[in-house]
Amino acid sequence: MQHSFFENPELYFKNDIPTGKIVWKSPSNIALVKYWGKRPVQLPMNPSVSFTLNNSVTETAVEYSPAKKGLNVTFYFEGKRNVSFEEKTKKFFENITNIFPFLNQLEFTIHSKNSFPHSAGIASSASGMSALALALCSIENDHFGTLNNENDFFRKASYVARLGSGSAARSVYGGVVIWGETSAVPGNSDLYGIPVTGNVHKDFLNYHDTILLVDSGQKKVSSRVGHSLMENNPYAKTRFKQASENSVKILDILKSGDKEDFIKIVESEALTLHAMMMTSNPYYLLMKPGTLNIIENIFEFRNETGIPLCFTLDAGPNVHLLYPDENSESVNNFINDRLKPYLSQNGFIKDNVGNGPERLI
Ligand code: PMV
Secondary structure (H helix, E strand, C coil): CCHHHHCCCCCCCCCCCCCEEEEEEEEEEEEEECCCCEECCCEECCCEEEEEEEEEEEEEEEEEEECCCCCEEEEEECCEECHHHHHHHHHHHHHCCCCCHHHHHEEEEEEEEECCCHHHCCCCHHHHHHHHHHHHHHHHHHHHCCCCCHHHHHHHHHHHHHHHCHHHHHCCCCCEEEECCCCCCCCCCCCCEEECHHHCCHHHHCCEEEEECCCCCCCCCCHHHHHHHHHHCCCHHHHHHHHHHHHHHHHHHHHHCCHHHHHHHHHHHHHHHHHHHHCCCCCCCCCCHHHHHHHHHHHHHHHHHCCCCEEEECCCCCEEEEECHHHHHHHHHHHHHHHHHHCCCCCEEEEEECCCCEECC
16 A cells, blocks of 8 residues: 555545544554664664553543634643643644645644553553544544545554654554564555454463563653664664564564564564664663663573563663463562562553554544
């Protein structure tokens, strides 16, 4: 599918301009193979593969009515007016009027809230941008009927979410999602994510992700800056090749159910992401002492018990613990007995692989 599918110049109101309200709840996701490095416009340098989460969600209500003075946005985050989100959303909408020409005819009041604590240091761009993209696709379909086909609807939502935040392209589907071109998966694209859950062993679809909040501070480096650092990273080319290969490998592993091979790729991907930040100019160290202590403890726990618990990291110090459902009691005890000293006051968030977004209104 090409760009032209997503840009329909006919999508504007020819007669009455409507009023309405749409609410979507959309989850965050955790990358198993990481997207780090992009090219214009918001296209990935390598494919990435993720688990969609279940409990870490953004709920976004979009109210729209005829614009009095052109496209306008009023944004409330967790009940309070948020000027920064307002400006970002308005700019985002202005940038996608070629995709949704009707945006120019409307003004919006948006209420958005996250299920996870705002200061927890969890990236909310994937859940937030996917919820917003889904709402815009719902406006399109409710009034123009152009996205009645479910595949078309979610593909366009993924395409639009990607323009807001790359990783958000993967949040419009449940289970396991790949975003980015690779010859190994027919129909995939740099433009949008596609679900691959049908080819995943049930053990992985029941995986848990317990997010250990090591540090709740502001992000040290924005992902925009992080991605741009890859442009001059001396190891970038090798990294992009490795990630492409790992995307193919992880899909095979997810199919086979091989938890040992899963660990090898997932942990290596996390450490490589951080290695990229350490070898950038300027360089960044995004782990905290607590992060390393937790990782050491995971290695020990795995050696002692044989339980296939592994970790992954985002571009920050928090640790995602990934493990099978059958081991959840042992892992809970491990967290309580050995990891508590390294956690911030926010503690941890219990999550698991989820079914994807849901329209509420
Ligand atoms: O979606 P962005 O631009 O915030 O980038 C996210 C990048 C990582 O979270 C570090 C990795 C990924 O693939 O989600």
